[in-house]
Amino acid sequence: MLISPLSSALRSSVALRPISVAIKKASSFASSSIKMEAEKQYKFGPYKxxxxxxxxxxxxxxxLVNLRPLLPGHVLVCPRREVKRFTDLTPEETSDLWISAQKIGKQLEIYHKASSLTLAIQDGPQAGQTVPHVHIHIVPRKGGDFENNDExxxxxxxxxKELKKTLDLDKERKDRSMEEMAQEADEYRKLFS
Incomplete structure (x- = not known):
């Protein structure tokens, strides 16, 4: 029986196909493992x-929970991608950020027995933003928590401003320990399970 170069090439191609499929699957698995690992890493501007x-x-x-919250429940919501200005977010990031803030705010208001929420973005240095990464402050509010609400x-x-100067905020609020912040984050995680 004569074997033509074409049939020999076809047989080689067929024999290699399962190997190439296995390589693609392994590559895809490695890529998804790297992606999953990257999703567990969080940055807030220059801070890990x-x-x-x-x-x-x-x-x-x-x-994330706040190192020095203004009031109980004061948290930050950030895009995963490091984006300096609100207008630089993609439509998908903008939507996800606000939907997340809405969901988180609703749960924290209930959890802290608050009656209102303050949601704020300081977009750019002249607006008071010191960490160059878009973030929404969510602060559950109760009557009398500030003498004048707008304070x-x-x-x-x-x-x-204090954070920008020295990374040491006013003396009345102290840095919380990682254990305190982890405990608070654990409590909040339960709200979304």
């Missing part, structure tokens, strides 16, 4: 965030 501080995440956004904006602005 410990995953113990994160209590909620989607493929585009995450929420919260001054407090947010002051917090950001």
């Amino acid at each position: 965030i410990d995953e113990k501080e994160v209590f909620y995440s989607t493929h585009l956004s995450y929420a 919260i904006y001054d407090a947010l602005d002051e917090k950001e």
Whole structure:
């Protein structure tokens, strides 16, 4: 029987196909493992965030407890991608960020027995943004938590200015330990399970 070069090439191609499929599957698995590992890593501007501080995440956004909250329940919601300005977010990131903020705010308001929420973005340095990464402050509010309701904006602005100067905020609020923040994040995670 004569074997033509064409039939020999076809046999080689068929014999190699399962190997190439296996290589593609292995490559896809490795790629998805790397992607899953990357999804567990969080950055807030130049700062690496410990995953113990994160209590909620989607493929585009995450929420973390605050090192120095203004009031109980004060958290931040950020896009996963490091984006300096709100207008630089994609439509999908914008939607996911606000839907996440809405969902988180609703649960934290109930959890903290609050009656309102303050949601704020300081977009750019002149607006008081010190960490160059878009973030929404969510602060559950109760009657009398500030003498004048709008004082919260001054407090947010002051917090950001002090953070920018020395990373040491006003003396009345102390840095919380990782254990305190991890415990709070664990409690909040239960709200979304």
